[in-house]
Amino acid sequence: MQRFPRLGRILARRPRPASLLAAGTAVIILGGLGTIGASDATPADFAPKGDTVTAYNDGWVDGRADLMGDDNRDGYVDEDESGWDCATMGNRECGTDTSAQCRGESEFADLCATVAKRPAYAWTDDDGTPHTVAAGRKLLARIDAAPGTEEFAAGLFALDALWFEHNQP
Template sequence: MPRFPRFPVRRPRPSAIFAAGAAVLILGTLGAVGASDATPDVFRPQTDPTTATVTGYNDGFIDGRADAIGDDNRDGHVDEDESGWDCHTMGNRVCGADVPPECEDAGEAVQLCVTVASRPAYGWTNPNGSRVDNPDGHAQVRDLEEKPGTPDFTAALRALDAEYREHAPRA
């Protein structure tokens, strides 16, 4: 009687199953990392206009970061006063000509100072019926006793900002 030929495929050995599983695990991990947010920005140019980073790149790299167009000090980011800086779309979006004279020496509080100074006059009626009227923001900043650039000046600006947010009419 003839013998049946052996089945052409044998059962897999445990080491082959382990090797296949390890390969799937490694390739899956590499695929997940490659598709994550850790992808270098050179492959995904930024489009957010409120950030101070750039939207275009040269083909060079510095310390693993893309070399930005207009990045004069070549640190990977366009900073204020570099050739690629646009004060209308980057950073606090306050340009030199847009800063009122009351806020010129405000230091780090220049954005808050510009915000307070740009507000219109407003007022409110207290629960007891008395009326409070405030001048426009330029006058309020000018009338502050604190010197611009000091912590007290910043605290006074925060207080004016909080008062406006609490009492100004909602648009």
Template structure:
């Protein structure tokens, strides 16, 4: 009997609490964003402008303070990339990367210098197709091992 009285006293408070939670949800749920399901066979990620399944630099979802090389604003072209021609953007990206490394399956360690040193060590002349190909190879290697 005592438990029944205790339940009867708490029931109105529980009903009021549930009502307030429902009102709050109904008020703030529309602010949560688009909840429509993605189209079949397509990567649909907020901020992924070209719909390739990745948020790349210069897309709406890119945050320069937390993504990539964390360099925001106008990029200064390093000396290693001054005459890179059409590959300047890729050269700047590679040159601004930090040193990195990985351990192979056999236990051997590979450590590479920062991007500027890697660009400086390329044997190809900036502005040539071979230079652009070498930059693409450095970029692919970094993406494979980051």
């Protein structure tokens, strides 16, 4: 015994014109009400305001530059900036390559690399005379001895001692 015997016949009949007219009218009325009551906002109204975007972009640029070692925030790491490292800069011409300046130094290679990575600094004497010291790569280039010799090692230790004398609290 069928539970709903007439349901099959009802669904099989063709829709009546009155029901089609009622459905169409409902769609038109609801669509019109939706159009009339809709917001007149544009996508620009939902965009973040200028201060928020500017702060986000400034933070992004500063964070990226700090990560790269880009001191002047121009998007490129130049030889005179803290992020410059010839070993990781690809096929660029490295006239001040740390590995080239320390090549041949086996006993104190770590100290040589440490001195080469140090930035330029300055200090003032007790009598008010200012002194400036170049970056480590430039100081290594000024040592008149070949890496691996006792004179080069003595120069490394002198540069290291000078840096500690003026940069440690």
